[in-house]
Amino acid sequence: MLAGEYGREALKNGLLLEARLGTNPYKFGFVGSTDSHTGLATAEEDNFFGKHSGGEPSADRMSHPFTKTKFGVFEGWETVASGLAAVWATENTREGIFDAMARREVYGTTGPRMMVRFFGGWDYTSDDLNSRQPAFRGYEKGVSMGGDLFARKGGKAPSFMVYSLRDPVGANLDRIQIVKGWLDAKNKTHERVYDVAWSDNRKPAKDGKLPSVGNTVDVKNANWTNTIGASELGTVWTDPDFDAKERAFYYARVIEIPTPRWIVYDAFRFGVKIPKEAKTTHQERAYTSPIWYTP
Amino acid sequence: MKKFLREPLVHFLIIGAGLFILFGLFNNPAGPQSGRIVITLGQVDYLKANFTRTWKRSPTQQEMQGLTKSYVRNEIFYREALAMGLDQGDAIIRQRLKQKLEIMSDNLAGIAIPTDEELRQFLEAHPETFSSEPQVAFRHIYFNSDQRGLAALEEANHLLAELSTPGNKKNSDMLPGMIGDYLMLPNAFDLSDASVIARFFGKPFSLDIMKIEPGLWAGPIRSGYGHHLVLVSQKIESRLPELSEVRKAVEQEWSVVHKTQFKDNLYEKLRKKYTIVFEPPDNKEESILAVSEAKAVTEQEK
Numbered sequence: 001m002l003a004g005e006y007g008r009e010a011l012k013n014g015l016l017l018e019a020r021l022g023t024n025p026y027k028f029g030f031v032g033s034t035d036s037h038t039g040l041a042t043a044e045e046d047n048f049f050g051k052h053s054g055g056e057p058s059a060d061r062m063s064h065p066f067t068k069t070k071f072g073v074f075e076g077w078e079t080v081a082s083g084l085a086a087v088w089a090t091e092n093t094r095e096g097i098f099d100a101m102a103r104r105e106v107y108g109t110t111g112p113r114m115m116v117r118f119f120g121g122w123d124y125t126s127d128d129l130n131s132r133q134p135a136f137r138g139y140e141k142g143v144s145m146g147g148d149l150f151a152r153k154g155g156k157a158p159s160f161m162v163y164s165l166r167d168p169v170g171a172n173l174d175r176i177q178i179v180k181g182w183l184d185a186k187n188k189t190h191e192r193v194y195d196v197a198w199s200d201n202r203k204p205a206k207d208g209k210l211p212s213v214g215n216t217v218d219v220k221n222a223n224w225t226n227t228i229g230a231s232e233l234g235t236v237w238t239d240p241d242f243d244a245k246e247r248a249f250y251y252a253r254v255i256e257i258p259t260p261r262w263i264v265y266d267a268f269r270f271g272v273k274i275p276k277e278a279k280t281t282h283q284e285r286a287y288t289s290p291i292w293y294t295p
Numbered sequence: 296m297k298k299f300l301r302e303p304l305v306h307f308l309i310i311g312a313g314l315f316i317l318f319g320l321f322n323n324p325a326g327p328q329s330g331r332i333v334i335t336l337g338q339v340d341y342l343k344a345n346f347t348r349t350w351k352r353s354p355t356q357q358e359m360q361g362l363t364k365s366y367v368r369n370e371i372f373y374r375e376a377l378a379m380g381l382d383q384g385d386a387i388i389r390q391r392l393k394q395k396l397e398i399m400s401d402n403l404a405g406i407a408i409p410t411d412e413e414l415r416q417f418l419e420a421h422p423e424t425f426s427s428e429p430q431v432a433f434r435h436i437y438f439n440s441d442q443r444g445l446a447a448l449e450e451a452n453h454l455l456a457e458l459s460t461p462g463n464k465k466n467s468d469m470l471p472g473m474i475g476d477y478l479m480l481p482n483a484f485d486l487s488d489a490s491v492i493a494r495f496f497g498k499p500f501s502l503d504i505m506k507i508e509p510g511l512w513a514g515p516i517r518s519g520y521g522h523h524l525v526l527v528s529q530k531i532e533s534r535l536p537e538l539s540e541v542r543k544a545v546e547q548e549w550s551v552v553h554k555t556q557f558k559d560n561l562y563e564k565l566r567k568k569y570t571i572v573f574e575p576p577d578n579k580e581e582s583i584l585a586v587s588e589a590k591a592v593t594e595q596e597k
Binding site: 113115117130132134163164165166167168169170172230231232234 | 439441477478479480482494495496497498500518519520521
């Protein structure tokens, strides 16, 4: 793990700085975007139009360096078709969308349009999740992604209601994880990733690790099947390691089953060979904005 | 006479002549070569107004001195640069002058006010731009293929048969939420655009549901998630709106097209004043341009 390369490192530093300075300069939400210079919204693997006009679809774009300077080379196949910004707005207007961003009620995906809800509170139950309208319960009993939780009497652990519906024309879901970061009494930061919901009735191994979901990708034909995974996943999760005195943040990560990367579609369309060192499959995902707990 | 007045070239010449006269009246009577810079009250006001627009207050006396000083400095450099011919062969200046002429053409074209008849014709000629999206309002009962497997379709058909039997006990009003599987999407949708439905259920579903007659439970139709029985309560097909409903949008689109045509016409008129000569005579570009120009002429004659 390279500190500085991950969003959650900044979130952890935010907790540390808040303890020191009284304010958290890294209290941000998560969205995804393309970083493309083509003016095109082509975040999907099968419509990827490149990061700039030099990377438009062609037989050799994956084997041709994307940039090459005295500092090093980025190969064409290393570029990633991503991502999208998702916003939970009260209405489809500029004002509605801006307000949602201001309260960080947003999430990012690496391209697919999965729907993700993430609520934090103190007494969510599985009945809330199974009600036909869990979002109503979500807002009634707690805060949504991007929000804040403050200490309760008795040091009760917070519970989180998280659920996701896959992209209507996309891949099934493998699992939902909750990523927790916290600051201990000695001002040291920590992080832990919990698997909280998963498909196919898998049983975690003795070490707590969840077996992999499998892989249905057919690289030759640029295809995969939704015969593994689930179209929706959800759960109510209570932090088992909660310490009421420690600052913490929680965010959810929703992971799809493996699917082909854009280079696989390119190879299929142009009839070209994929470079040996290139990764052909990946698991696309969504990241919600965090919910912060402040003692 | 009327036709004459509508000619873009005539507009162009009139405005050009107007600018020429204005230039003569307001610009320095001494001319660029005379070595005199006259600062009129009008110019002082202009400098003041410019400053005020930026800073939201009038300039102080000291600031006014500064403004005047820099005006003089700019004017001198500008004149000297012109005298040295520095405006020649400069891509930015060429581009800017061409742009000014195009803006002038756009402004001229903008004077024209389309008649209702012209707008109506334009609207009808561009249905793909102005047609409304089809809309549908419905309820649905979901059968999860993940959980039920192949039986999902069978069970959906079974429930449909039950619902379609006259006098059945299952009141369709209470159905959504009581029967079928749980899905993290609403059970009922108010009148929504087909593209919105496609975003939730996938495009095939949004196309299929538009084929269903309102009033009766029907289906099952497939989405990315499984099978759905649907009860369409209202359906509005795509249609070309009346001019009054989309007048603003039509005016806007018409004006864009009109300005482009206006500019093209202007170019064609001006182009006639010029002869293009290639050197040396066997220059390859000559034949290329000759072909494209000949094409343009034949198209115009059509």
